[in-house]
Amino acid sequence: MTARIIDGKEVARSIRKKLKGRIADLADRGVTPGLAAVLVGDDPASETYVTSKAKACRKLGLYSEVIRKPATISQEQLTEIVAGLNRNPQIHGILVQSPLPGHIDELSVTLTISPSKDVDGFHPHSVGLLLLGRPKLRPCTPAGIMELLAYYEVDTAGKEVVVVGRSNIVGKPVAAMLQQKGSAADATVTVAHSRTRNLAEVTRRADILIAAIGRPGTITADMIKDQAVVIDVGVNRVDDPSTEKGYRLVGDVDFEACAEKASLITPVPGGVGPMTIAMLMYNTVTAAENIMAADQDALP
Numbered sequence: 662m663t664a665r666i667i668d669g670k671e672v673a674r675s676i677r678k679k680l681k682g683r684i685a686d687l688a689d690r691g692v693t694p695g696l697a698a699v700l701v702g703d704d705p706a707s708e709t710y711v712t713s714k715a716k717a718c719r720k721l722g723l724y725s726e727v728i729r730k731p732a733t734i735s736q737e738q739l740t741e742i743v744a745g746l747n748r749n750p751q752i753h754g755i756l757v758q759s760p761l762p763g764h765i766d767e768l769s770v771t772l773t774i775s776p777s778k779d780v781d782g783f784h785p786h787s788v789g790l791l792l793l794g795r796p797k798l799r800p801c802t803p804a805g806i807m808e809l810l811a812y813y814e815v816d817t818a819g820k821e822v823v824v825v826g827r828s829n830i831v832g833k834p835v836a837a838m839l840q841q842k843g844s845a846a847d848a849t850v851t852v853a854h855s856r857t858r859n860l861a862e863v864t865r866r867a868d869i870l871i872a873a874i875g876r877p878g879t880i881t882a883d884m885i886k887d888q889a890v891v892i893d894v895g896v897n898r899v900d901d902p903s904t905e906k907g908y909r910l911v912g913d914v915d916f917e918a919c920a921e922k923a924s925l926i927t928p929v930p931g932g933v934g935p936m937t938i939a940m941l942m943y944n945t946v947t948a949a950e951n952i953m954a955a956d957q958d959a960l961p
């Protein structure tokens with residue numbers, strides 16, 4: 662038995678297609694959603710992500726700005742840039758690409774982003790609303806995972822979900838989404854991490870396994886249940902001199918072996934990755950709609 666492969670590019674396309682009507686409606690009202698990405702330093706992976714995000718904006722007809730700053734920028738200077746973007750009416754979404762240099766306090770920077778423009782969904786305001794089951798802007802990768810599960814009609818209600826990884830960006834928020842009361846969630850969620858004892862015993866319970874560890878090949882076939890749904894969030898660069906770039910991307914899951922046992926599985930690349938960017942576009946359009954509605958409410 663071989664698993665069906667989840668096609669993240671196809672699902673991302675369907676999200677973008679649905680956004681086009683909303684973008685046209687905004688255009689009729691004179692609004693072009695705008696995204697600003699702030700990139701600090703010269704981390705090559707961050708450069709790739711930010712370039713892809715700007716390209717995705719252009720393809721959909723959104724406005725985008727990339728603000729590049731050296732790693733020596735001070736906390737105050739970075740905060741001032743974000744404050745300027747908060748005031749900028751052309752910008753509806755702000756993201757500060759992480760990781761940031763060690764001397765910058767990431768949380769302080771996140772706190773300066775206006776919650777109405779928090780398209781990463783990292784601001785404590787957004788995190789709080791998510792935990793309360795009343796999300797406005799949801800973090801992109803977890804929201805993308807929820808879209809993948811919905812597109813492939815994976816029933817999550819009452820299912821055992823094991824999330825491996827407890828990051829603020831993926832593990833914690835996806836666990837919050839899946840345990841939420843409601844039609845597309847209602848799962849029984851376990852969050853496993855580096856200190857979990859007998860990890861394989863825990864992961865073997867999963868009807869749906871979400872791997873967000875950041876270490877290649879962590880999830881092997883003996884760690885999954887027969888017919889499990891396997892979502893691989895890992896994006897790891899491994900050296901490969903046979904490729905043009907000298908590296909290739911692999912996930913956290915031993916794909917070949919797990920695909921023999923799972924019912925559905927995401928590849929890397931082409932699984933969760935395209936969804937992250939599609940959901941960023943989704944959040945930017947949603948933020949533009951919300952800001953426009955709030956501006957209208959504020960009219961005398």
Ligand code: GUN
Pocket residue numbers: 756757758759760781801802830
């Ligand atoms: N670094 C890795 N993933 C992300 C993300 O989704 N948003 C931001 N801002 N930085 C990241």
